[in-house]
Amino acid sequence: MDSATSDVRTPLGATADNGLKIVVVGGFGVGKTTMVRSVSEIRPLNTEETMTRAGEAVDDTSEIRGKTATTVAFDFGRITLDERNVLYLFGAPGQERFWFLWDRLFSGTLGAVVLVDTRRIDDSWYAIDRLERHGTPFIVACNDFGGARHAHSDVREALDLDPQVPLIDCDARTRESSKEVLITLVQHIQSRYAGQRAHAAASPREFV
Amino acid sequence: MKRPGRDDAPDRLYTLTGGRSGSGPDSPFDLVTLVVAESGPTVGMQSEHAAVLRLTQAPTAVVEVAAELGLPVSITKILLSDLLAAGRVSARHPRNSALPDPDVLEQVLVGLRNL
Ligand SMILES: Nc1nc2c(ncn2[C@@H]2O[C@H](COP(=O)(O)OP(=O)(O)OP(=O)(O)O)[C@@H](O)[C@H]2O)c(=O)[nH]1
Ligand SMILES: [Mg+2]
Numbered sequence: 001m002d003s004a005t006s007d008v009r010t011p012l013g014a015t016a017d018n019g020l021k022i023v024v025v026g027g028f029g030v031g032k033t034t035m036v037r038s039v040s041e042i043r044p045l046n047t048e049e050t051m052t053r054a055g056e057a058v059d060d061t062s063e064i065r066g067k068t069a070t071t072v073a074f075d076f077g078r079i080t081l082d083e084r085n086v087l088y089l090f091g092a093p094g095q096e097r098f099w100f101l102w103d104r105l106f107s108g109t110l111g112a113v114v115l116v117d118t119r120r121i122d123d124s125w126y127a128i129d130r131l132e133r134h135g136t137p138f139i140v141a142c143n144d145f146g147g148a149r150h151a152h153s154d155v156r157e158a159l160d161l162d163p164q165v166p167l168i169d170c171d172a173r174t175r176e177s178s179k180e181v182l183i184t185l186v187q188h189i190q191s192r193y194a195g196q197r198a199h200a201a202a203s204p205r206e207f208v
Numbered sequence: 209m210k211r212p213g214r215d216d217a218p219d220r221l222y223t224l225t226g227g228r229s230g231s232g233p234d235s236p237f238d239l240v241t242l243v244v245a246e247s248g249p250t251v252g253m254q255s256e257h258a259a260v261l262r263l264t265q266a267p268t269a270v271v272e273v274a275a276e277l278g279l280p281v282s283i284t285k286i287l288l289s290d291l292l293a294a295g296r297v298s299a300r301h302p303r304n305s306a307l308p309d310p311d312v313l314e315q316v317l318v319g320l321r322n323l
Contacts, residue, residue: 085312
């Protein structure tokens with residue numbers, strides 16, 4: 001049961017100064033909140049963003065007074081990485097109509113986990129398309145809901161997935177598995193940016 | 209569960225923010241900007257401002273402040289902008305750049321492995 005108010009707060013250390021973001025995106029009931037909960041040091045909290053139709057955050061209450069605003073709820077958890085870095089994990093609904101929320105969540109995000117239920121693969125198309133266009137690094141994690149295992153090659157084909165994008169199985173209910181998902185994502189981000197840096201170094205514009 | 213912005217009368221939100229704008233695209237606050245109180249609440253202070261100052265005695269992300277206050281993120285940012293302008297809170301912004309710092313990525317990995 002999620003609640004907007006936690007009874008016991010776990011404060012961050014006084015030296016925490018760098019917030020980082022990872023987004024978990026996926027269709028209804030695919031296990032986003034479960035994954036956030038299984039690795040978070042706080043009970044997942046829930047908040048919401050109010051957006052106008054145009055996709056701008058509401059910064060003027062006249063928008064709320066009118067009928068032009070929409071409200072989207074999302075949940076999040078927190079992982080203290082060390083004395084300075086704190087990772088926030090956001091669970092965001094994957095449906096097309098929430099694109100404006102992701103564009104906000106994605107800005108400055110390290111990367112994303114696309115959670116997939118292999119029985120409902122098409123739920124993930126839109127999110128993947130959006131992430132690709134946005135240039136946000138992501139991996140795909142197939143949540144295990146029992147039933148027949150799908151071959152990775154089939155899932156890749158169904159998602160038309162770039163061969164570079166890691167695809168793994170997971171069980172969002174366990175901490176170890178969710179942790180492994182996040183580690184896989186960060187390693188993917190590392191190798192992606194290492195490639196970009198090498199590319200930038202190969203074209204030494206500064207020395208012209 | 210309280211669903212601000214939906215259950216709350218718009219008038220309450222209007223009162224909270226004075227109907228002003230303050231969290232537009234140039235808002236200094238990211239969802240994960242860590243906010244720290246620079247002073248305690250004072251008598252007669254708007255109750256939401258006082259609540260923010262109590263919450264942020266330890267560094268607290270904007271999104272946590274919003275969740276704890278039960279207010280939408282955008283309204284929370286307006287409250288925080290006021291407090292920042294008055295010098296009552298300070299803000300530790302994420303060290304973002306187009307390419308994440310490889311050292312930070314390594315720290316994230318180490319932190320995750322240690323979980
Ligand atoms: N078998 C199995 N069940 C899971 C797994 N992950 C989540 N579930 C269950 O699936 C249900 C939905 O999980 P949630 O975490 O609420 O899914 P969600 O994506 O946050 O759902 P919405 O926010 O409503 O879209 C819950 O009953 C979970 O216990 C998994 O890896 N395996
Ligand atoms: Mg959920």
